[in-house]
Amino acid sequence: MYYDNSRPIFAFSTMCMILLRECRHERRASVELIADRLNVPSSTWEKAEAALIDFDFNLFCRACDVMQLAPSWVIHIGERYVAILRDSGWDVLFTKPKEVGRDDMLRKAKDFWKTDVGQGYLRESSIMVEPDLIRNVAAPLFRYALDPSYQELLDNPIAVSPGFSPTFSDRAEQGSMRSPSDPTFE
Template sequence: MILLRELRMERGVHQAQVADWIGKTPSAWTKVEAGKSPLQFETFVRVCFSFQVQPSTVMATAERYAALLRQHKWAVLATELDLNEDGLLRYAQEYWASPGCRNSLPNPWGAPSVLNGPLYNPDNTITLASAIRYALDANFRAAQLNNQVLPGNALQPEALY
């Protein structure tokens, strides 16, 4: 779900537009994005096709992020969790509500798509979806909560320790 919301935000699409594409009410789609309603497979496929993205592309991205999260001592489960038990979704929602996220501007140079991540850079940094970087990088998290701008958009290796 986090990747679909990051993709929606990356493309500048409103929640109501996604809801219209897939034949749901805006409130029903908002509940799915918030983790209050499960994302059904049929809905997942329809959302992907609405964004003109193959579902397998989103799943491959999710697998790459799951591997990265496991490397950093996160448990990645394939079961449905209660909203209070899903630490990554909790961090993502906190990020999306943060002043830094709300006041962020699109990158005029064109940042890589969330679907290309995580990107391992030659300088040993990792370019991540912002919501996932928020969960892993305490410096980025503090900056977003304080509406500060950090140089670069990549996770520094030392930020994890």
């Protein structure tokens, strides 16, 4: 197994599980629901999604079936992101990440999942849309991993006052747009 330790690395099996976790999240399915359909304990599915246990191809295929995904499509999307990440200086490993001691994509994914976008707010597109950097089509998770300015934007969102509207020039104009349910509504 050869890899450059100075470059970001990830395991392909982690990529597949990250894609499944994102699909589950997009479908707003709970860990418990997926685990129940797979007939495994919730803790097993949580560990599988977090790449804390060895990749189980059978479990992967069954989870794809539960989420109505073709395993070959998930692998295809994973391969497309592998090509993009390799072009951006990442090394992909087709081995267990535990043998390397780190998985930088999993670390980035965990950071991404703490952001508003990572938690499901403001999602632009499905994780399973084929990426195309020429047309600027990439799932937010991978934009987060590849684009430092996008990562900075998600990690430090700009706070917007609930009373602010860029449409009006002063507060008096903004105040005239109060809701009839507002007790001070005129």
